[in-house]
Amino acid sequence: MVTPQRSPHLQERPENAASPALPPRRRISLTGEPAARPVDLTLPREARSVALARRFAVDRVREEVPDPPDELLDRVRLVTSELATNGVKYGARDDDLIGVTVRVTADRVRIEVHDPNRTRPRMRSAADRRRRNHGNGLHIVAALTDGRWGVGARPFGKYVWAEIPYAP
Secondary structure: OOOOOOOOOOOOOOOOOOOOOOOOOOOEOOOOOOOOOOEOEEEEOOOHHHHHHHHHHHHHHHHHOOOOOHHHHHHHHHHHHHHHHHHHHHHOOOOOEEEEEEEEOOOEEEEEEEEOOOOOOOOOOHHHHHHHOOOOHHHHHHHHOOOOEEEEEEOOEEEEEEEEEOOO
């Protein structure tokens, strides 16, 4: 049985106690499960969420990489856009939410988009892409990340991740 966790903002504290400092990033679990991977940003299943995810990812890179090269920011924009679009279009339904996580290390940016659908994305064949005139997103992601992308399981869904290498 999972015990629900209370928000630290709802805990009672003495009137004269100092306010607790908030962490630099609010981490939210889409499922509320302790084993679930936390996300940095939750968004509704709406077309505008893709632009918000893109802006969030670029802002996170600008916060953590001193004077990031334009090429890195362009890759982050495009990869985030493709992953978030797939999350909105195929990974979520109706009132579902998607989550976005961005982690910056010394030599790469990792972007994850979480959604409640367990169906794993697949790369479309060239013939299928020509016939349907879509299905290029994961091919673009693979090209921009040197093939560093994949899918992980969540308690109630999945996350699609991609890592963009860069030289500091």
